[in-house]
Amino acid sequence: MEHVSTTTLIITLVIMVLVSAWFAGSETGMMTLNRYKLRHQAKSGVRSARRVEKLLKRPDRLISLVLIGNNLVNILASSLATIVGIRLYGDAGVAIATGILTFVVLVFAEVLPKTIAALYPEKVAYPSSILLGPLQYVMLPLVWLLNTIARGLMRLVGIKTEGSISGALSKEELRTIVYESRSLMSRRNQDMLLSVLDLEKISVDDIMVPRNEIVGINISDDWKSIMRQLTHSPHGRIVLFRDSLDDCVAMLRVREAWRIMSEKKEFNKETLLRAADEIYYVPEGTPLNVQLIKFQRNKKKVGMVVDEYGDIKGLVTIEDILEEIVGDFTTSMSPSLAEEVMPQTDGSVLIEGSANVRDINKAFNWHLPEEGARTINGMLLEALEEIPQVKTRVLISKYDVDILDVQDNMVKQVRITPHVPLKTSVGS
Incomplete structure (x- = not known):
């Protein structure tokens, strides 16, 4: 390079440092991006987000590309700095050039661009994808070769290379995201989301109306007593039983009973039993998320909780489960x-x-x-x-x-x- 002027070498050296800074910033920006925000923008049709998402589908190729480019540029910059140092300061220029270049690369090609990229990943990663995409295809043979060698070495030491990085969130990770989204949503909405995540940790035993508080009608009583209980009941559904709550007969919808009476039809114990629904039983210990789905599938709103011996332990309703999510309803008869x-x-x-x-x-x-x-x-x-x-x-x-x-x-x-x-x- 004796025929190349020192000024040209210095300009080239500056360009190499800038290119190194671009590679370093691009890598940090790509890896610091919020993947879920990126996925949302890509699905919304943002072209730059789609480019970046495509690159991140194979992070091993992207990292190899950045490392190849960054190392080639840094090695070339080191050679140029050595030549410039010798021309300006003789043999002592080698040490001087090494010291100055190390400082410049650390500050301007590593710390500064990576810090900026970490603070503003989208502003760095999205524009960088315009060049990284085509560059990846140009460098694909070399990238493939290096990845093949790296994977071969990993297999030699017993490291599996077939596993893929899952983008799925665990419940605890999702809970953390909800907690950290306090500034983006109301406290009530945040509590509701956390309650939904907690449903599987809560069983019907935790929210059921205990046996001693269940309101029911003994159909063995005289008809006047049954009508008096039916008339003064504050509940929309009443358990019909025979002598003991363990001998449940049916679940009566009070509104249906009043409808029959309003139509002036014959109303007696037989009519009452025909108007009632079959008892729906719920095993004790059933998680709320499971029971909510079962209520939906079976088109039921009330269930009697039973233990392993079939004895009644309590009563659970779909409203009880919904209250675990949204909070107590004002229509609840239970004390708040x-x-x-x-x-x-x-x-x-x-x-x-x-x-x-x-x-x-x-x-x-x-x-x-x-x-x-x-x-x-x-x-x-x-x-x-x-x-x-x-x-x-x-x-x-x-x-x-x-x-x-x-x-x-x-x-x-x-x-x-x-x-x-x-x-x-x-x-x-």
Whole structure:
């Protein structure tokens, strides 16, 4: 290169550094892109997004292309810098050129372009794809050769090369995305999405109406008593049973009964049973996401939860499952959580014994044990293995539980004092 001027060599060297910076920035921009946003834009018809998505389908080829280009440019830049250094400073120019080029490459061809690309991946990756696409086809033989050699070496050391990178998200990863999207969606929508993800962790046992609270009509009673119960029932559906709840006969829709009466047809026990629907049974422990689908497939809205022996444990409705997603409905006959708890100024909380443990944990960000019993009363009975006396104090996890009221062999009210700062969302 003796016939090439020093000025030309310096200009070429600067161009090589710029090309190296472009390769480095392109690689970082491509790999830093939000893949789900890219996929959405590609499906929406954004041409640059489609180009980038096509390149990222084979990331091994893209990385090989960038590394080949970057290394070739850097080696050429090193040779040119050595020649320029010798021309300007003699033998000492080799060390001087090496030091200066190392600094320039690190700052202007590595740190600076990669930082910019990491901050603005779309602005770097999309324009870069215009050149990287054609360049990939030109360099394909060399890229294929290097990838083949690399894979062969990986096989020699026992590394599998057939596996592909999955773009699917796990539930926990999806949960993290929802959490981090707080600024892009309302708190209510965020809670609903998280509740949907939690459905498989919750079973019908956690939300069912317990057996002792199920409202039903004993068809063995006299007709006047049945009509009186039917007239004053606050529920849209009533269980019809014979003497015992374990002998369920049918599920009556109150509206259907009133329709028959309004048509002035003969209305008696036989008519009542004919107007009722067949009982739909739900095995205990069924996850809510599974039961929601079963309700839909079987076109049912109410089910009786039974244990392994066929005994009735409770009643679950599709409204109960929907409330787990969207929150309590105003038409619910059950007391709301706000009616069952009363936060105190000293940080403690007065809680009814019938309150749901999981609802308490969700409302106050607590960690009371949810395995086994579903109510505060059940949790205490499991912990103590006996019916406690009033003024008894129990330490459960990191919570002091003072029993304030016991009636009918049940804990009616307690005071729970957490050992951690209270975080409440009741009524919000």
